[in-house]
Amino acid sequence: MSEPGLLVLGDNLEFLRAEPPGSADLVVTDPPFATGRLRAGPSGPAAPAAFPDRWASLEAYLDFLRPRLAAMRDLLQPRGSLVVHLDFRAAHLVRAELDRLFGRGRFVNEIIWHYTGGGRGKRAFARKHDNLLWYAKGPGWTFNIDSVREPYKPTSGYARGGIVSRAGKRYAPHPDGTPVDDVWDIPIVNPLSPERCGYPTQKPERLLERLIAALSNPGDRVVDPFCGSGTALVVAARLGRAWMGGDIFPAAIAATRRRLDAAGFAGAYTLREDAPPPRGGRCAPAGQSSSAQYCSTCPATTARLASQNSRERMSMPKRAASSAALPSPVPRSSAL
Numbered sequence: 025m026s027e028p029g030l031l032v033l034g035d036n037l038e039f040l041r042a043e044p045p046g047s048a049d050l051v052v053t054d055p056p057f058a059t060g061r062l063r064a065g066p067s068g069p070a071a072p073a074a075f076p077d078r079w080a081s082l083e084a085y086l087d088f089l090r091p092r093l094a095a096m097r098d099l100l101q102p103r104g105s106l107v108v109h110l111d112f113r114a115a116h117l118v119r120a121e122l123d124r125l126f127g128r129g130r131f132v133n134e135i136i137w138h139y140t141g142g143g144r145g146k147r148a149f150a151r152k153h154d155n156l157l158w159y160a161k162g163p164g165w166t167f168n169i170d171s172v173r174e175p176y177k178p179t180s181g182y183a184r185g186g187i188v189s190r191a192g193k194r195y196a197p198h199p200d201g202t203p204v205d206d207v208w209d210i211p212i213v214n215p216l217s218p219e220r221c222g223y224p225t226q227k228p229e230r231l232l233e234r235l236i237a238a239l240s241n242p243g244d245r246v247v248d249p250f251c252g253s254g255t256a257l258v259v260a261a262r263l264g265r266a267w268m269g270g271d272i273f274p275a276a277i278a279a280t281r282r283r284l285d286a287a288g289f290a291g292a293y294t295l296r297e298d299a300p301p302p303r304g305g306r307c308a309p310a311g312q313s314s315s316a317q318y319c320s321t322c323p324a325t326t327a328r329l330a331s332q333n334s335r336e337r338m339s340m341p342k343r344a345a346s347s348a349a350l351p352s353p354v355p356r357s358s359a360l
C-alpha cells in the first residue's frame with residue numbers, strides 16, 4: 025500500500041523512475057508549455073516565484089519531455105490514464121509523441137479547456153483555450169461520467185420534461201444534470217479569489233476536480249510530476265485519493281506545502297528532497313544542450329532564480345511535515 029501523500033523536491037525524471045512501475049492510477053500533469061519566457065507569478069503568497077520555460081528549440085523541449093512521458097507511462101497500472109496539459113505551441117507535437125509511446129489506439133480524448141478573460145485579438149482570434157491530451161495505458165480505463173455531471177441550462181426544455189422519441193420511448197432528465205463533453209468552460213483563477221496563490225501558471229481547482237473525479241476512484245493513486253503550486257495534489261487529497269507529486273523548484277514545493285497545510289493536510293504527507301540535477305549552477309550557452317531546459321536560460325535568469333530559490337530553501341523546514349521517517353537530505357548546490 026503506497027503512502028497517502030508524497031511530495032518530492034527534485035527532477036521528475038529521477039523521482040518518476042524511482043517509483044514502482046504500475047503504482048499510479050492516474051498521472052495528470054501540466055508541464056512547462058515552451059513559451060520561451062520566464063514564467064513569473066502574478067500576486068499572492070507564492071509570489072515572487074518564477075520558473076524558466078525556455079528551450080533552445082521545440083526539438084530540445086521534446087527531448088526534455090520524451091523520457092519523462094515514458095516514465096509516466098511506465099508508472100501507470102494497466103487501467104490507468106495519463107492527462108498532459110498543453111497549449112497551441114506544442115500540443116500537436118506532444119500528441120504525436122504520445123501516439124508513438126502509447127499507440128494511437130490509446131488516445132481517448134483531447135479536452136479543450138476554454139476560459140475567458142481580457143485580451144482581444146487584433147490580427148487573429150484571441151487564444152482562449154488549452155489542450156489536455158488523455159491517453160489510456162490499456163484497452164480499459166476508469167471513467168466516472170456520473171461523478172462530473174453539470175446542471176442543465178435554465179433554458180433547457182429537456183431538463184423540464186425530458187423527451188419522447190417517435191417510437192414512444194421516454195427519456196427523462198438525469199437528476200444530477202447533463203454529462204459533460206470534451207469542451208470545458210471553466211474560469212481561470214480570478215486574481216481576487218482566495219484560491220489564487222501567486223504561483224505562475226496556477227490552474228483552477230475546478231479543472232482538476234473534474235479530471236480526477238472522472239478518471240480515478242477514491243483510494244486510487246494520483247501523480248503530478250510537474251506539480252507547481254500543487255493544484256492537482258491538493259484536489260487529489262481532498263477527493264480521498266493517495267497522491268505523489270513533485271517539482272524541481274523549491275518555490276513550487278513551498279507553495280504546494282502552504283496549500284496542503286491550509287487545506288488541512290499538514291502532517292498527512294511526506295516531504296522528500298532529492299539531489300539536484302548535476303549542473304553545478306552553470307548555464308551552458310544556448311543551443312549547446314539539446315535537452316536541459318535550464319541550459320537554455322540566460323546566465324542572468326539563472327542567477328536570479330538561484331538567489332530566489334536559496335531564499336525559499338532557507339524558509340523551508342528541513343523535516344517532513346508528517347511524523348513519518350524521512351531519508352536524510354542529500355546536500356544540494358544552488359543549481360538554479
Ligand SMILES: C[S@@+](CC[C@H](N)C(=O)[O-])C[C@H]1O[C@@H](n2cnc3c(N)ncnc32)[C@H](O)[C@@H]1O
Pocket residue numbers: 034035036037054055056057075223224225226227228249250251252253254255256270271272273276
Ligand atoms: C506549468 S507549471 C505547473 C503549474 C501547476 N499545474 C499549478 O497549478 O500550480 C510547470 C512546473 O513544472 C516544473 N518543472 C519544470 N521542470 C521540471 C523537472 N524537470 N522536474 C520537476 N518539475 C519541473 C516547474 O518548476 C513548474 O513549477
